[in-house]
Amino acid sequence: MPTIKSSYLGNLRTQSEHLQSGTQLLTDAPIDNNGKGEAFSPTDLVASALGSCMVTIMGIVADREGVSLNGLTWQVTKIMQASPRKIQEIVVDFEWDNPIDDSVFIQKLKNAARTCPVALSLDPAIKQTINFKF
Structure with a gap:
């Protein structure tokens, strides 16, 4: 279906x-x-999907541990290669206003993010730069 x-x-x-x-x-x-840039481009959606997928999997881990991710935000930067035109790198910058003070849990979140389905599905030629500012 x-x-x-x-x-x-x-x-x-x-x-x-x-x-x-x-x-x-x-x-x-x-x-x-050649476009108007009035909406997400298809490659914007790929970059956005990476950040959203990472946070979704982090959320699953947090829910399982009884931790709220409130205050977690992220920015995604997509870097294009000129020729052939394709995504060269996706940078995801995470910030968390009030992170939990538990290094084991924080490491679980980072591991969850890096192994989300989108991260694992992207071609290895696309560099994934992930910054956790917490």
Whole structure:
């Protein structure tokens, strides 16, 4: 059974629907690749997926340990290679306002993040730079 149904809207824009939830999203080509940059580009979604997946798996670990990740934020930087045009590196910077003072638990979170399904699925040629500022 399909997970996502998508269509091309013209002008380098696509629309996708997550079939289980009905949630929709648009993509647009970036300005530096003939687009308008009015929505996530497909490569932006890949970079965003890495950070979101890492936090989802960290959240599973935290829930299991009875710890709240409230205050955890992250920023993702996508670095493109010019030729051939592809993602060269994804940098994820995590910050946590009030981290728990437990080095064993913090290491579990870091290990969970680095082994999330998206991190393990990305081509090894894409450098993953992960910074934990906690």
